Every structure is written in C-alpha cells, then in structure tokens.
Amino acid sequence: MALRRRNAPGTSLQVPGARPRAVIDDNGGILPLSRLLTPPVWWTLAGGGAHGAVQLGTLQAIRETDLEPEQLLGSSAGALTGALIAEDPVAAVNRLFYLWADLDLTDLVGGGWVGMVSPTSFTRSSLADNAGEMASLEEVYDARRFEDLVIPFGAVATDMISGQPTVFDSGDLLPALLASSAIPGVFPPVEIDGSYYIDALASANLPASLAMRRGAGSIVAFDTGSSPDKTIGTSLQQLVPAVNALLSTQQRISSLAQAAAEVPVLYLPTPADLPGSLSFNESFTTSRDSYLLARAFLLDLAAAYPTGSPALEPGLYCRPDAFSIDSENLSRVVRPVPVRAAAGGAS
Amino acid sequence: MTHQLLHSLPSPTALVCGSGGLNAAAQAGMLKALGSYRPDLVFGSSGGALTVASMYVGEDPAQQAHRRWKQLAESKFMHLSWGRVYSAVSGKETARQTRHVEELLGELFGDADFAPGAVQSVVATNLGTGLPKVMNQGRLAPAVQASAAFPVIANPVERDGTILIDGSFSAPLPVAQAFEGGARSIIAFDTGRAGLRASQEKHFRWYDVALVSINHQVAANAAHDVALVAAQIPVVMVSVPDPFRVTLADIGSRINLGERMAREQLAGIAERWSSISDPGVYAAAPEVVEDRRLSGLVR
Numbered sequence: 187m188a189l190r191r192r193n194a195p196g197t198s199l200q201v202p203g204a205r206p207r208a209v210i211d212d213n214g215g216i217l218p219l220s221r222l223l224t225p226p227v228w229w230t231l232a233g234g235g236a237h238g239a240v241q242l243g244t245l246q247a248i249r250e251t252d253l254e255p256e257q258l259l260g261s262s263a264g265a266l267t268g269a270l271i272a273e274d275p276v277a278a279v280n281r282l283f284y285l286w287a288d289l290d291l292t293d294l295v296g297g298g299w300v301g302m303v304s305p306t307s308f309t310r311s312s313l314a315d316n317a318g319e320m321a322s323l324e325e326v327y328d329a330r331r332f333e334d335l336v337i338p339f340g341a342v343a344t345d346m347i348s349g350q351p352t353v354f355d356s357g358d359l360l361p362a363l364l365a366s367s368a369i370p371g372v373f374p375p376v377e378i379d380g381s382y383y384i385d386a387l388a389s390a391n392l393p394a395s396l397a398m399r400r401g402a403g404s405i406v407a408f409d410t411g412s413s414p415d416k417t418i419g420t421s422l423q424q425l426v427p428a429v430n431a432l433l434s435t436q437q438r439i440s441s442l443a444q445a446a447a448e449v450p451v452l453y454l455p456t457p458a459d460l461p462g463s464l465s466f467n468e469s470f471t472t473s474r475d476s477y478l479l480a481r482a483f484l485l486d487l488a489a490a491y492p493t494g495s496p497a498l499e500p501g502l503y504c505r506p507d508a509f510s511i512d513s514e515n516l517s518r519v520v521r522p523v524p525v526r527a528a529a530g531g532a533s
Numbered sequence: 534m535t536h537q538l539l540h541s542l543p544s545p546t547a548l549v550c551g552s553g554g555l556n557a558a559a560q561a562g563m564l565k566a567l568g569s570y571r572p573d574l575v576f577g578s579s580g581g582a583l584t585v586a587s588m589y590v591g592e593d594p595a596q597q598a599h600r601r602w603k604q605l606a607e608s609k610f611m612h613l614s615w616g617r618v619y620s621a622v623s624g625k626e627t628a629r630q631t632r633h634v635e636e637l638l639g640e641l642f643g644d645a646d647f648a649p650g651a652v653q654s655v656v657a658t659n660l661g662t663g664l665p666k667v668m669n670q671g672r673l674a675p676a677v678q679a680s681a682a683f684p685v686i687a688n689p690v691e692r693d694g695t696i697l698i699d700g701s702f703s704a705p706l707p708v709a710q711a712f713e714g715g716a717r718s719i720i721a722f723d724t725g726r727a728g729l730r731a732s733q734e735k736h737f738r739w740y741d742v743a744l745v746s747i748n749h750q751v752a753a754n755a756a757h758d759v760a761l762v763a764a765q766i767p768v769v770m771v772s773v774p775d776p777f778r779v780t781l782a783d784i785g786s787r788i789n790l791g792e793r794m795a796r797e798q799l800a801g802i803a804e805r806w807s808s809i810s811d812p813g814v815y816a817a818a819p820e821v822v823e824d825r826r827l828s829g830l831v832r
C-alpha cells in the first residue's frame with residue numbers, strides 16, 4: 187500500500203523504522219547516553235521562527251535516551267520551546283506536538299515580511315504588534331515567573347543599544363519570552379527595566395557559548411536547521427534571507443567553536459531542506475525529518491562510544507556532514523560521529 | 534610619540550579599514566591623524582573599501598580619502614528615495630540603479646587600478662559560498678562597487694562567474710584577510726560597532742530596528758575576527774562608534790570626529806607603550822576595551 191503525504195503529493199510517507207534489537211534488548215529500550223556527559227548538562231535551544239518545529243523532532247528523539255537537562259537556555263523560538271520543557275519536562279513533547287499542529291501565523295506573515303511593507307508602514311516602530319503573541323503566551327504557559335518553572339531556565343534577548351546578549355532567568359517570564367522572540371522590524375522592541383530588547387538572533391541565536399560561560403559541564407545543542415540555497419537574486423526579498431543565513435551561520439559557528447573548546451557539545455543534526463522560516467504550515471514534515479535525523483545520530487553516538495567509554499572530552503560532537511562551511515576555527519574542535527551503514531531507518 | 538609607536542610595529546604592518554556605512558567616512562579623519570606614517574599594506578571592506586581605494590591615487594592619502602567621501606556626500610545618487618527602496622524591494626529597475634552606482638564610482642576613481650604588488654586589497658562577500666573574496670588586481674571601481682554592495686544602496690555585482698555583495702557580511706573588519714596576506718601587525722580603523730553609550734531613542738522605526746540587528750551581528754563578527762588575529766599578532770584598534778543614524782549631511786563632522794578620536798586614542802596607547810611587538814589588542818576606546826568578546830586580549 188502506498189501511503190501518500192498530504193503536503194507533498196507524490197512522495198511516499200517514510201515511517202520511522204524500529205531501532206536495532208541490540209539497543210532495545212540491552213537497555214530496556216532507553217539509549218544510555220548520560221554516562222557520556224559531564225554534569226551539569228545544559229540544553230541550549232536555538233531560534234529560527236517556523237524552523238523551531240525542528241526542536242519538537244529532536245526532543246522526541248532525545249526522549250528515547252536517558253539524557254535530561256539540568257539547565258535550559260533558549261533563544262527566540264528556542265526560548266518558547268525551552269520554557270515549555272522547563273515548565274513540565276514530561277508533558278513538553280506532547281504539548282509541543284499539538285501546539286505546532288495548531289500554529290498558524292499565515293494571517294500575520296502571509297506574504298512574508300515584504301508583504302507587510304506598505305506606504306503607511308514607514309513611520310511605525312514595527313510591522314506587526316505583539317498583543318496577539320502576548321495573548322497566546324498567556325494561554326500556553328501556566329507559569330508567570332521563572333521561579334514557577336521545574337527546571338532552571340534562561341531566555342536570551344539582545345540589548346538593542348549595546349548589542350550584547352542578555353539572559354533573563356528570574357522574575358516575569360512572559361515579557362522575557364516576548365523580548366527573546368521580538369523579530370527585528372517585525373515585532374516591536376520590548377522594554378524591560380528601562381532597557382529595550384530585541385530578538386536573540388541579533389546576538390546569540392544558538393546560545394552555546396553563553397551556556398559554557400555560565401558554567402555548563404556539557405552542552406546539548408538543539409539547532410533549527412536551514413533552507414536550501416535558492417536561486418541567487420538581486421531583489422531584497424531574495425537578498426534578505428540570504429544575508430540573514432550568512433550572518434547566523436557565522437554567529438552559530440563562533441558560538442559552537444568557543445563552547446566546544448572548553449566543554450563537550452552534542453550537536454543534534456537538523457534538516458537542511460526546510461521551507462522558509464516564516465512558513466508555519468509545514469511543521470509536521472519539519473519535525474518528522476528532524477526526529478529521524480536526530481534519532482539516527484543518537485544511535486550512531488551510542489555505537490561510537492559504547493558502554494564503558496569514558497565521559498566525552500571537550501569538542502563538537504556532530505554528524506560528519508553537519509558543517510559544510512570551511513572554518514579553521516571550527517575544524518579545531520569538530521569530532522565527527524561516524525554514520526553507521528544501517529542508520530535506523532533515517533535517510 | 535604616536536609616530537614612534539607606529540614605526541615600532543612588526544612589519545609588514547597592515548592598515549585595515551572596516552565597514553560602517555557612512556560612519557566609515559570617519560576613516561578619512563583617522564588617516565589624517567596618522568600624519569606622515571605609511572602602512573605597508575592596506576585592506577578595506579564596504580565603506581572601508583572607499584577609504585582604502587583612495588590611498589594610492591595621490592601624495593596625501595588622508596586628503597584623497599577626504600575628497601572622495603565629500604564627493605560621495607554631495608552626489609545626488611546617494612540621496613535615498615522611497616522610489617529607490619520600492620525598486621529594491623520589488624527587484625525592478627535594477628539596471629538603472631546599477632548604472633548610477635557605476636557612474637558615481639567612475640567619478641570617484643576613474644580607470645585607476647589597484648596599486649601594484651598586492652599591497653592594496655578590498656574585500657567583498659561571495660553570496661554563493663558566504664566566504665570573503667579578496668580583490669587586489671585590476672580596476673579599483675568595480676571592486677569597490679562589489680565590496681560596498683549593501684542591499685538597497687546598491688545591487689550585487691557579478692565578477693568571474695560569482696555574485697558578490699557587501700564585504701561587511703563576511704569580513705566587516707578584514708583583519709583575518711590582512712593576516713593571511715602576510716601582515717605581522719595591524720592598525721584597525723573600526724567604525725562599525727555601536728557606541729556603548731548611544732542615547733536611547735524613544736521612537737524607533739521598524740527598519741532602524743532591523744538594521745540595528747544586522748549592525749550588532751556584523752560588529753560581533755568583527756570582534757570575533759579581531760580576537761582570532763590578535764592571539765597571533767599585535768592589533769592596534771582605533772574606534773569611532775556608529776551612532777546608528779549617520780546621514781550624508783553628517784559626513785564632514787564624522788571626518789572631523791574621526792581625526793580627533795584617532796589622535797586621542799593613539800596618544801593614549803603611545804602613553805602606555807613606547808613600542809609594541811607582542812600579540813594582543815591595543816586600544817583606548819571604551820567600546821573596544823569593554824567588549825567582553827575581546828576580554829583577555831585587550832592590553
């Protein structure tokens with residue numbers, strides 16, 4: 187029987203295959219990986235708009251292991267996901283699944299950001315207001331203060347004047363989440379204690395080096411994947427995403443390189459063929475693809491460092507093909523995890 | 534004292550002029566503060582490319598850079614209109630816009646070539662690979678055009694089958710390119726970082742916020758590159774912070790500010806060191822000294 191995928195007609199549905207028998211038999215089904223990571227283990231979650239759905243998939247995969255966060259640090263969309271995990275670690279995967287299934291920002295960003303520009307918009311401080319987002323946050327989260335959360339959690343935002351990343355980890359939770367995800371230009375800067383904050387993407391979109399500086403013993407990095415290079419064009423609509431991708435790649439590489447020079451960083455793989463970061467209606471395929479990739483990687487990691495292996499040394503543990511960019515900085519710390527021949531049903 | 538300090542730097546010494554849009558005009562004043570000192574190599578990116586391209590056309594590099602920045606300020610083309618923004622957003626009429634940029638750069642640099650011997654380089658970004666592209670041969674004008682091709686202001690430039698955009702997206706302060714080009718000490722003119730004490734404005738416009746976000750990322754990349762290079766060789770940093778909104782009318786005052794701040798900062802550095810040879814960042818500007826990304830390297 188050929189199952190068909192709803193949002194990509196003609197492609198057969200790829201059902202995740204079972205994990206190797208040996209893994210399930212030896213460990214009661216749970217992949218033992220916490221032995222490899224020196225505490226305290228920090229989970230860092232990157233921003234990425236609609237690409238945040240990638241983290242639902244990676245989270246599903248990591249729930250098949252014994253890895254647990256002792257601290258969470260999130261940027262932008264990653265802050266929204268991180269706060270859910272911190273609020274209720276057990277329910278987070280299920281809540282995220284239904285939240286992403288429900289999420290539709292087409293009304294807001296239907297035509298992409300260019301569609302929001304109009305002659306009357308030039309004097310406004312943002313293309314959209316954030317009242318709708320605030321109402322959604324109030325609905326989704328029960329917690330109102332960082333102190334209400336079960337796991338210590340920090341939300342990263344950028345100080346608009348100095349450009350420095352700022353970590354909010356006490357006091358009011360929702361304004362910090364709003365600031366962390368205030369996409370520059372699209373949503374207004376958020377005023378907290380007299381300073382203005384914008385999206386973490388301007389300073390620390392993948393806050394690995396921040397986690398290292400704040401005392402992480404090891405880091406699990408939840409990135410958000412990327413879109414394929416489109417035809418290079420000269421209009422702003424084509425250039426802005428290209429420039430954004432350029433800047434965020436440099437930023438994440440320097441953050442990962444700094445962190446991995448000091449502590450082990452587990453870099454979970456992410457899909458590279460995602461639709462645009464403002465396409466909120468394909469989150470199902472996005473999270474499924476990332477689940478498959480992350481699960482295969484975690485199995486590869488368990489195979490490369492079998493029971494009895496010592497805890498990981500500092501370095502960036504990732505798929506061999508995780509970083510295509512030629513960076514001397516990065517090559518000093520990368521420790522590729524070999525991909526096994528039969529990779530648990532993933533592509 | 535400054536003169537003696539500059540001459541003590543291990544040779545070859547590269548002057549590196551960074552990005553910063555119109556704030557890069559301050560570099561013309563900074564050059565003046567260097568007096569009769571001449572670096573062995575020069576590297577420029579984006580706005581800094583304009584400064585660097587002016588340096589070998591006449592006897593006095595500072596005067597030549599000053600003249601070209603003033604010429605740019607007076608050019609009709611540089612006055613942005615909403616029509617231009619619309620055509621950039623829609624991708625229409627790009628051919629006419631490109632012709633205007635070419636005419637302007639033709640006025641500034643004519644048919645002048647790069648100085649022989651690869652002593653003069655400008656850096657753009659290869660849009661396909663995201664990597665910096667160093668240019669140091671052939672005609673200056675098209676290289677400057679590529680290096681300063683910031684979206685909306687100017688269109689990307691095709692060169693040798695690749696598409697090039699503004700150098701600030703891969704090498705906002707091309708110290709790494711100078712190091713790879715053989716420099717054993719660097720004088721960096723940093724005009725891209727936001728002032729730590731920039732006044733907080735109460736009314737933002739959405740495109741200011743979007744641009745500030747890009748500025749911060751670019752400045753962070755510059756700091757990152759400086760940190761890598763300063764671990765190997767001495768980097769003397771002179772900085773005029775970017776106050777976010779520099780207009781064409783401000784160019785004269787930015788040049789004057791650049792000269793004054795460069796004199797003060799170089800004198801401050803020369804007061805502490807009579808000669809410099811060890812790797813590290815040598816700076817007097819607060820926004821550089823207080824940058825935690827450089828901490829441990831600032832001397």
